[in-house]
Amino acid sequence: MIYFFRMDELKSFKIKEEREIVKSDDGKLSWIENDLITPSGEKVTWSRARASNDVVVIVPLAEDNEVYLKREWRLSSGDFVWEFPSGYMEKGEEIFETAQREVQEEIGFKAGKLEKLATFALAERFSATYHLVLASNLTPSKLESSDKHEHLQVGKFSIEEARKKTNAGEGGKVYALLALSYLEKPFKGR
Secondary structure (H helix, E strand, O other): OOOOOOHHHOOOOEEEEEEEEEEOOOOOEEEEEEEEEOOOOOEEEEEEEEEOOOEEEEEEEOOOOOEEEEEEEEOOOOEEEEEOOEEEOOOOOOHHHHHHHHHHHHHOEEEEEEEEEEEEOOEOOEEOOEEEEEEEEEEEOOOOOOOOOOOOEEEEEOHHHHHHHHOOOOOOOHHHHHHHHHHHOHHHOO
């Protein structure tokens, strides 16, 4: 049923109960159900996935204005995909600490400079906060990853090649499109 309200008449939903239905073995994801009362008084249940920690996505920018991507097998596509380094923030970590750790673990560089570009959410049904960080002044420095399931390949690409590799804007990851949009502006005379 659809109800139309003037904005000044619109009332908020009321959350009556929240339940964690299932939690992943590693504790990073949960499936949550919420019982709500709508502005019209109806009782409804909404569900969503929730990440336990924020996610940091790193855009490693080389001095020649090319970017580094990692190629990793992903269950969602059933194939290897090119993407920016990323990872969950560990307990007690700050955004830049996570960015530095992930860029070292996943592509083998340490950033001399880190800059926060954006903070965003991807979807209503997946509660997670993403932080987009530009990493520059890169020097070789490899950290061993504790994620034994990661089998990564690293590549360096122009922004246009990275757009094609990440399939940005054509079913690829939304954060790749956002990251590449940020990168294209400064190099067009901004």
